[in-house]
Structures are given as structure tokens and as C-alpha cells.
Amino acid sequence: MAEQAETLRRAPLSRDRVLRAAVALADEAGIESLSMRKLAQELGVVPMALYKHVSNKDELLDGMIDAVVGEIEPLVPDADWKRALRRRILSARQVLLRHPWAALAIESKLDATPAILDYLNAMVGALRDGGFSTDLAHHVMHAMGSRMMGFSQELFDTSRRAGRSGPADPAPPATFPAEAAARFPHLAAIAGAASHDDASVVGEGCDDQFEFEFALDLLLDGIDRLRAQGWSSR
Amino acid sequence: MAEQAETLRRAPLSRDRVLRAAVALADEAGIESLSMRKLAQELGVVPMALYKHVSNKDELLDGMIDAVVGEIEPLVPDADWKRALRRRILSARQVLLRHPWAALAIESKLDATPAILDYLNAMVGALRDGGFSTDLAHHVMHAMGSRMMGFSQELFDTSRRAGRSGPADPAPPATFPAEAAARFPHLAAIAGAASHDDASVVGEGCDDQFEFEFALDLLLDGIDRLRAQGWSSR
DNA sequence: CTTGACAGGTGTACGGCGTACACCTACCTT
DNA sequence: AAGGTAGGTGTACGCCGTACACCTGTCAAG
Numbered sequence: 001m002a003e004q005a006e007t008l009r010r011a012p013l014s015r016d017r018v019l020r021a022a023v024a025l026a027d028e029a030g031i032e033s034l035s036m037r038k039l040a041q042e043l044g045v046v047p048m049a050l051y052k053h054v055s056n057k058d059e060l061l062d063g064m065i066d067a068v069v070g071e072i073e074p075l076v077p078d079a080d081w082k083r084a085l086r087r088r089i090l091s092a093r094q095v096l097l098r099h100p101w102a103a104l105a106i107e108s109k110l111d112a113t114p115a116i117l118d119y120l121n122a123m124v125g126a127l128r129d130g131g132f133s134t135d136l137a138h139h140v141m142h143a144m145g146s147r148m149m150g151f152s153q154e155l156f157d158t159s160r161r162a163g164r165s166g167p168a169d170p171a172p173p174a175t176f177p178a179e180a181a182a183r184f185p186h187l188a189a190i191a192g193a194a195s196h197d198d199a200s201v202v203g204e205g206c207d208d209q210f211e212f213e214f215a216l217d218l219l220l221d222g223i224d225r226l227r228a229q230g231w232s233s234r
Numbered sequence: 235m236a237e238q239a240e241t242l243r244r245a246p247l248s249r250d251r252v253l254r255a256a257v258a259l260a261d262e263a264g265i266e267s268l269s270m271r272k273l274a275q276e277l278g279v280v281p282m283a284l285y286k287h288v289s290n291k292d293e294l295l296d297g298m299i300d301a302v303v304g305e306i307e308p309l310v311p312d313a314d315w316k317r318a319l320r321r322r323i324l325s326a327r328q329v330l331l332r333h334p335w336a337a338l339a340i341e342s343k344l345d346a347t348p349a350i351l352d353y354l355n356a357m358v359g360a361l362r363d364g365g366f367s368t369d370l371a372h373h374v375m376h377a378m379g380s381r382m383m384g385f386s387q388e389l390f391d392t393s394r395r396a397g398r399s400g401p402a403d404p405a406p407p408a409t410f411p412a413e414a415a416a417r418f419p420h421l422a423a424i425a426g427a428a429s430h431d432d433a434s435v436v437g438e439g440c441d442d443q444f445e446f447e448f449a450l451d452l453l454l455d456g457i458d459r460l461r462a463q464g465w466s467s468r
Numbered sequence: 469c470t471t472g473a474c475a476g477g478t479g480t481a482c483g484g485c486g487t488a489c490a491c492c493t494a495c496c497t498t
Numbered sequence: 499a500a501g502g503t504a505g506g507t508g509t510a511c512g513c514c515g516t517a518c519a520c521c522t523g524t525c526a527a528g
Contacts, residue, residue: 013505036486048487049506057486108338117418124420138424138440143449145381145388154379184351186358190372206372215377222456247476270515282516283477291515 013045015053019063023099026064031101036060061105066115068102071095072150075122081130082220085123092119092150093212103151116149123148136231140223147219152212247279249287253297257333260298265335270294295339300349302336305329306384309356315364316454319357326353326384327446337385350383357382370465374457381453386446 011017021043026034036057040047054060073091078084096103106116120141127137141148181188191206245251255277260268270291274281288294307325312318330337340350354375361371375382415422425440 035484037484046507048489048508051487052505104342107341117414117421121418121421124424128420128423134423134426137420139445139448141424142386142388142445143452145386145449147379152376152379154376180351184355186362186371187351187355189362189368190358190375192368211373211376214373215379218377218456218460219452222452226452269513271513280478282479282518285516286476 013043013049013053015063018043018050018053018060019067022060023064023067026101027099031105062109062113065102065106065109066113068095068099069113069115069119071098072119075126081126081132082224084126084130086216086220088123089148089150089216090213093152094150096150103146103149106149107146107151120148130227132227133231136227143223144219147216152208152215247277247283247287249297252277252284252287252294253301256294257298257301260335261333265339268335296343296347299336299340299343300347302329302333303347303349303353305332306353309360315360315366316458318360318364320450320454322357323382323384323450324447327386328384330384337380337383340383341380341385354382364461366461367465370461377457378453381450386442386449 018039022034022039025039025042029038036050037047039060040050043050050060054063072095073088075084075088078087112120124137124141127140128134132140176184176188176191252273256268256273259273259276263272270284271281273294274284277284284294288297306329307322309318309322312321346354358371358375361374362368366374410418410422410425
């Protein structure tokens, strides 16, 4: 009777509920602490119950990725291919900022998921519609790489550290640690530069949104130049 | 006595020997199957012995990364900044092709290792010497992102599948699986294009080296254009 | 020559992980 | 009423990283 109440209290599991809970857990605790056992606990269920809805952890990750990719705004038709791509890529970036674990998860996959293939397929379509040859479109996809999906893919990624370690992060050092500054003077100088738009700067002296758009436009403009001069293979 | 012989047969462990064995193991079996236990076995030693030379698995990975980064050719001084960068980046790419696990390992690290900081610091130095303002150099570093380290960071990475699953790989499908081609026509078209230099093409119709250089030059040329027009912050 | 510190390899053990497999139970169909 | 089926349970196995106590050979100081 108490058990019956217990059973009724929680909604029945479903692939969708599992995926949603997994994404939420990864968002707030970091992907590295997402385990089948913790996820099951979160859902008030025994670990093995999950396997009735996902076939294994890898497939769970696939589902999570597809869920995230599904949040990206669809391509809006636009006579200007550049504007269309730019807009969707920036939307993708917003999504990936909400789910900091997703970029790495996507990159670790050997094969793209259906949702990603859909996304990329549409992007290629937009290029073709914009007058790109198959060949040039091909090279463009490579050149954009994962930036096509909104990754900034920095080497020094300050944003990624998922799952704040507490209510108050222990104040990340605003500048280089001085000792390091001596050893890497050029990096220190660069870290100090940071002149642009101090308002939207987070902790470091570096506006990630600006940097992303800077790089994105650099690529898009370069690509446009190739297209305009009627680039053909090689 | 037999034990003594056993003890003498193998060279004593050292941090360096551990790191080297770890890199070799990751190269041939894939990073995901590199465990402290397997590594120890490879070295003819009990797992805990490793902890006398590396403090934990994470620090082992740091050491492996530094070892790999150390293989990259140093910057050769060159009056032409573009040539200098290009050359070193292509060298980095060669190294990462030898160690397919390294790109992801580097990207997963939250903080760069000393060797990486050294590498990047020198690259910034080359930019500064080439006449870049601190600000522009900063943006360039972001724009290049991990391509600065020789990553191609593809979404559809055919190369990465580490540790061949057997002597003869079961013939990767040279073309799109047909069913997928119907669903993602633009991607299929692109995959088919592949007109350039069929000689150096691996299995897919796609020359990775060409694509990497294409993207690299697109970026470098765009950057050069900014520099030439005396770009100042914003 | 003894002693004792110390560097480095060993053995055992713990808790966490993914998941195979047998089970049970509520419900739906016939 | 009978039986199939979808979905949650319990137990167990083998792998992982690594804490901790231990042993052993080497070498310097007394």
C-alpha cells in the first residue's frame, strides 16, 4: 500500500524523462559525474531500470546530444547565406553555453548523431542555395570545423568548468599569477590587453562573445571572398 | 635468485619510462583503454608502483601531453611571421597525427600544461615580432583556437579511431550508406565531391591534409589582411 | 661494521563504475 | 480466466583509481 503510493508518486519512466534528467544532471554537476547510478537515484529508481529506456551509457549520451542539438534554432530562410549561417551558428553557441559539457561530448563521438547530421546537412544546403559549388561547400565545412556547431574550442577555456564548486567560486585570478607572467611574457601581455567592452567581460579580461564573433566573421568574410571570385576546385 | 634476475631484467622505473610507455600504449590501444593497471602490466610491475613516479592518473595524462607537445618542432626564426607560424602549426599537426588521442586529451584539460603554455607563448611572440599589436595578437589567438595546436577538430573525424581493431580494418564504407544519403542529400553530395588529388586520399574521398591547409591559409590570409590594414582594437 | 633513513616496488582492500541476467509484478488482450 | 508483455528490481561480476601498510635493497653517518 505504501509501496503502491510510492509507485504512483513518481511519473513512470520514459526515454524522454531519462534524457531530460541526464541533461539536467550533466548541466549542474558536470558530465564527469554523470553515472547511470546517480542518474537512477535522481529519478528515484534502481540503476538497471534505465536500461529499459536506453541501451547503454553511450547511447544515453547520444540521446543527450540529440536533445541539445534539437534546441538550436532552425535555419531561417534568408537570401543572404552569410546572415543565415551566422544567425544559426550564434544560436548554436547559445545552446552550447547552456550545456557546457556538450561540446566535448560531441567531439568525443566517433560518429555524428542523426540530429547533428540534420544540422550540418541544412547548413550545407544553405551554402548551396547561396551559390557555392559542391566543392567549395565541402572545403568550407572543413574550414569551419566545429565552429559550425558553435564551439569556440579554445585551448584555454575558462568557461567550461562545469558545476560550480560552491555558491561562491573562490574568485578566479583576474590576472596572470605573476610567476607565470615571467615565464610566459607574451601570454601575460595578451591576457592583459583585453581592452574591448569591459562591461560584458566575465572574470578574466576577455569577452568570449566578442572573440567568437570575431573569429566567425573572419572566416565567413574569407569564405565570401573565395565564393565571390568564383572559386573552383583547387 | 630467480627473483633477483627478474628484478634486474627490467630497467628500474622512472617517470620518463612511465610516460613513454603510457604514450605508446595510448597510441596503439587508444586512450580509452589506457588504465593504470594495464600500464603497470606493460611495464612488468604492480599497479601501485606507478604512483611512486606520477601522483595520479590525471597527472600522468599531463605528463603524456607535455611529452607529445615536446615533439613539436620549435619555432624557426623567420622574418615572415606567416611562414613561421604555418610551419610550426603543420609540424604540430604531424605530431598529433602520430598521437591521435592527444587532441582530445588536451581539449579535455581545464588548465593548459606548461609545455602548451610555452608553445602558445612562443606563437604570440612570433606574432608580436611580425608587427601585431597586443590586441590583434590576442584576437588572433582566439580565432585560431585549437588550430593553433594543429587540430583539425572536425565534427566528422574519420582519422581518430585509435588502435586499429585488427590487422585488416573491415573496409570503411567509401561512400554514404545510401539510406543516409537520402536523408542528408547535401552531405552526401559533399562527400561525393572529393575531386582533389585522389592519390593522397585515404579511404573516404577526402584529403585531410589539403583540408587542413585550406582552412589554415584561409585564416592566415584573413589575419594578414587585418594586420596590413593596421587593425587596432575594435 | 653497524645502523637507520629512505627510495621504490608489493599486497591487500575499498568504493565506484557499467551492465548481464534472472526475477517479479501490474496490466492488457483474448 | 489465461497468458503475454512492458517495465521496475536484486544480485553479482569484472574493471577501475588509489589509500595504506608493508617489505627490501642501497647508501651515508656514526
